Amino acid sequence: MAAPLSINLEFGGGAELLFDGVKKHTVTLPSQSEPWDVKQLLVWIQQNLLKERPELFVQGDSVRPGILVLINDADWELMVSIYAMFAVTCIMPWKRFLVQVPTNHKCNGIYCTVYKRA
Amino acid sequence: MPVQCSSCAKNRAVLKRPKTGHSLCKECFFCAFEEEVHRTIVAAELFKPGERVGIAASGGKDSTVLAHVMKVLNERYSYGLELMLLSVDEGITGYRDDSLETVKRNQEQYELPLKIVSYEELYGWTMDAIVKQVGLKNNCTFCGVFRRQALDRGAIMLKVDKICTGHNADDVAETVLMNILRGDIARLRRCTAISTSSEGDEVVPRCKPLKYAYEKEIVLYAYFKKLDYFSTECIYSPNAYRGYARTFLKDLESIRPSAIMDVIHSGENLSVRDGVKMPVQGTCSRCGYISSQALCKACVLLEGLNRGLPKLGIGKHHRLHGKLLSQEPLTEKEEKKLKPPEF
Numbered sequence A: 001m002a003a004p005l006s007i008n009l010e011f012g013g014g015a016e017l018l019f020d021g022v023k024k025h026t027v028t029l030p031s032q033s034e035p036w037d038v039k040q041l042l043v044w045i046q047q048n049l050l051k052e053r054p055e056l057f058v059q060g061d062s063v064r065p066g067i068l069v070l071i072n073d074a075d076w077e078l079m080v081s082i083y084a085m086f087a088v089t090c091i092m093p094w095k096r097f098l099v100q101v102p103t104n105h106k107c108n109g110i111y112c113t114v115y116k117r118a
Numbered sequence B: 001m002p003v004q005c006s007s008c009a010k011n012r013a014v015l016k017r018p019k020t021g022h023s024l025c026k027e028c029f030f031c032a033f034e035e036e037v038h039r040t041i042v043a044a045e046l047f048k049p050g051e052r053v054g055i056a057a058s059g060g061k062d063s064t065v066l067a068h069v070m071k072v073l074n075e076r077y078s079y080g081l082e083l084m085l086l087s088v089d090e091g092i093t094g095y096r097d098d099s100l101e102t103v104k105r106n107q108e109q110y111e112l113p114l115k116i117v118s119y120e121e122l123y124g125w126t127m128d129a130i131v132k133q134v135g136l137k138n139n140c141t142f143c144g145v146f147r148r149q150a151l152d153r154g155a156i157m158l159k160v161d162k163i164c165t166g167h168n169a170d171d172v173a174e175t176v177l178m179n180i181l182r183g184d185i186a187r188l189r190r191c192t193a194i195s196t197s198s199e200g201d202e203v204v205p206r207c208k209p210l211k212y213a214y215e216k217e218i219v220l221y222a223y224f225k226k227l228d229y230f231s232t233e234c235i236y237s238p239n240a241y242r243g244y245a246r247t248f249l250k251d252l253e254s255i256r257p258s259a260i261m262d263v264i265h266s267g268e269n270l271s272v273r274d275g276v277k278m279p280v281q282g283t284c285s286r287c288g289y290i291s292s293q294a295l296c297k298a299c300v301l302l303e304g305l306n307r308g309l310p311k312l313g314i315g316k317h318h319r320l321h322g323k324l325l326s327q328e329p330l331t332e333k334e335e336k337k338l339k340p341p342e343f
Ligand SMILES: [Zn+2]
Pocket: B005, B006, B007, B008, B009, B010, B011, B024, B025, B026, B027, B028, B029
């Protein structure tokens, strides 16, 4: 039985917009029989923290390709298994696609985007 | 278990490089990243000693990393370049405030001179003023056209020899894909070029020192170096077509990290069969910018604004270029079509 796990979560580069604009979260994951891994963490985040447009954050059972995940300040892609996870950072490098532009809008300038956002 | 750095075998690795699959520690990653940019610069002979180089600075991650690396390499390898940050202020109330603040902090952090050129200086009109005259419906033409030329005009004003932009490998690969999908041969050739020479003397040459740098590495470089950047900034406006191209590429990359480099290489190696028509490029007889007509789009739009005929640049009015160039008045009939909409 793994004890409840307390971790720091941080969202940046635009990903925070999907979490009510809040960048830093400290959360406690409930105890479970197996140690927590990132796949389970993603499900937990989706059920408990994610506020909108899940398709911009998750794809299948992983994060959307391109979103960088750091565990204890190191690239997730390095980890084979996660023993002591205490801080997870998700960086989305392309906030630009969070701004929705109506489909009939053909502009490739910025004024309209700004205007839409305001 | 922490993974060890495959280069120094001493420190804990912090990332897996998408290009090589190597696991590197912070120090070895910084070194590898900077050296690669240096090799790109040297191999493509991007700069000559003594040149004045404007770094297009938006405050976003790419341009912040570019400014930082250019500063480091210029000192480390004595490029002998006079570097400066070059930003454009479109004159949209509230829009640039945060990103220009970031650029101003970058100026202090990197001790590089900063020039912010405003639409007001470049065109005599701010975007807000333009919208006041033409209404929100028609301003798209203006924001696209003015933006494309703004860096060039700013660079000419500041007499820089070259502009370098923060386009990274992901950006280039996206653009290659989009141009293939659209069958745009001329753009396809230009978008893979690491540098574009000046055409028609007055357009400032541009180059992309980060052309082979993956977005992942740029983001992590900025993150681990704790560089100060503004994350809502972007060099592209949200554009659905580019969005799909990007998602497609990212999906490919997640299966095969070399996909991005592969797409760039395919773009570079496509050769155009003799006899395929390429558009002939001339220059604007008023400002010298690349243009297929006698007057470039921006000059026509400006002429329209200044004559109080904002619709002049919207739609096709090539017939009128002769008159515009010689400052002749338009006939009443011609004017009637171009008057601003009644509000
Ligand atoms: Zn190392």
